[in-house]
Amino acid sequence: MDKKAKMIKKVRIMADYQFGKGCGDILFSDDVTFQLSRTKRIRQIMIDGKRIATARARDGMLTLSMEAATAIHAHVPAPALRVAVCDDAVPFVSKGKTTFAKHVTSIDPGLRSGDEVIIVDENDKAIATGQLLLSPDEVEALDTGAAVDVRCGCEQ
Known part of the structure; x- marks a missing residue:
């Protein structure tokens, strides 16, 4: 498994934990890109250069863009x-x-x-x-x- 595939798997697991099962697959397709911190930790998750979510530095939890919130809203009852x-x-x-x-x-x-x-x-x-x-x-x-x-x- 290459490095990008591992990062995609990691953010999907984070989203499933934080927002509910299946949210990771809804939010993060295979064409996501990552902006990393100086210490090589995931900071921003983007699709086509547009921010979908950010991993908070203090606890690793995700903060959502409006597009991501709308996608989760449609999925979670x-x-x-x-x-x-x-x-x-x-x-x-x-x-x-x-x-x-x-x-x-x-x-x-x-x-x-x-x-x-x-x-x-x-x-x-x-x-x-x-x-x-x-x-x-x-x-x-x-x-x-x-x-x-x-x-x-x-x-x-």
Whole structure:
């Protein structure tokens, strides 16, 4: 097995672990390219020069582009990996603004603080992706504060 095939297998396993079985195959086709760090670790995973995901340096978990989040959204049934927001917050969140706890209408109870999530509107349309800052119980209990640090929105 050559070096690129090993890296593809590794990122597919990482995606399956983080987002669920089958997500690695959906996200990373055989024509992906890698941008490596100075220490030869995988940093960015790209297709046709466009970033699909980034491996976080501190823990190796993947952060998603909007295209990757949309692909996972289509594969994983609701409410998995999702944070739903009210219609009032959609214009702001879709532009990449922070999602606040008071705007969250529902959340996957299996999520943990620090997880990569897909932010959806009330009709389950993917509008952004980001990192969950609170546990689902905290999001539901609090009326103030940031719930999701949005990385990218569909209108960015």
